[in-house]
Amino acid sequence: MDQIRMRVKERRELTPSIAEFTLEPIDEVTLPEFAPGAHITIETPSGAMRRYSLVNDGAAPKEYVVAIKREPQSRGGSASMHDEANVGAELNIEVPENDFPLTDVQKYLLIAGGIGITPIYSMAKYLDKKGKLLRIIYVSRSAEESAYLDELNASFKSRMIVHHDNGDPNAVYDFWDDLVTPRATHVFCCGPKPLMDEIKAVSGHWPEGRIHFEDFKPVDVVRDDDTAFEVELKKSGTNVKVPEDRSILEALRDAGFATSSSCESGTCGTCKTRLLDGEADHRDLVLMEEEKDDFVMICVSRAKSGRLVLDL
Structure with missing residues (x-):
């Protein structure tokens, strides 16, 4: 199934x-x-x-x-x-x-930023039921935009720090005091890229394997400097324009072509497509070097210049 x-x-x-x-x-x-x-x-x-x-x-x-x-x-x-x-x-x-599994230790620090609270909330409930020691740091723009805040306060208020920066970059939470001293604690973090980059930066001196991250966007599907290009679908003889703010897969879907996909983040390999001509800007985490001349992951990769010819 x-x-x-x-x-x-x-x-x-x-x-x-x-x-x-x-x-x-x-x-x-x-x-x-x-x-x-x-x-x-x-x-x-x-x-x-x-x-x-x-x-x-x-x-x-x-x-x-x-x-x-x-x-x-x-x-x-x-x-x-x-x-x-x-x-x-x-x-x-x-x-x-599950790409973000809990380890079995005694102490946990759970860090959530914005919508990243979803796996953290699930973890907190599970660990609490198991009688584990845990602390939560929940950072967000405002209380109004903090999902599950009431539920978390009801269960974990004495074990939780909540910080709202109101969108002010000078008012973001400082994690240094929480991570300056490596401990036996395992840290689980989910949130936007700036948050995870900050945790990586201030926890670099921790032993390997104690800091865990969840990231559904391991690559940037669309970048600010991307430009439009065309793909030719060899089997049908159709040309499809890929706008600067859409992936190949999305452009094909918009044009009415059925596409196979799963992660749409360059990590699973479901959308692997044979590349017949053109030079691809590979952004996936799946293809081996020796495959990159002949295949492309259409959910994240683009043309370096000109156009791509696909076996579709």
């Missing part, structure tokens, strides 16, 4: 930009269990495949719960979930995977 057809059972607005979706299976199937830190990949109403962390208890689940932020620069995934995934909507999902 690689895909499951699900229905939106409940929808709850957590903040002005974050909605929680409770998904239940349409057919009578046993949902796979999952551990804290796991995610599911959802085929959003726009057709984009997006990964979202699971928030609920993964032991014998009857439903899957995710919280999704409408991203300001959404290329279709989160925006379509907010606009179209109302109660009763049907969605395909892929079974849970």
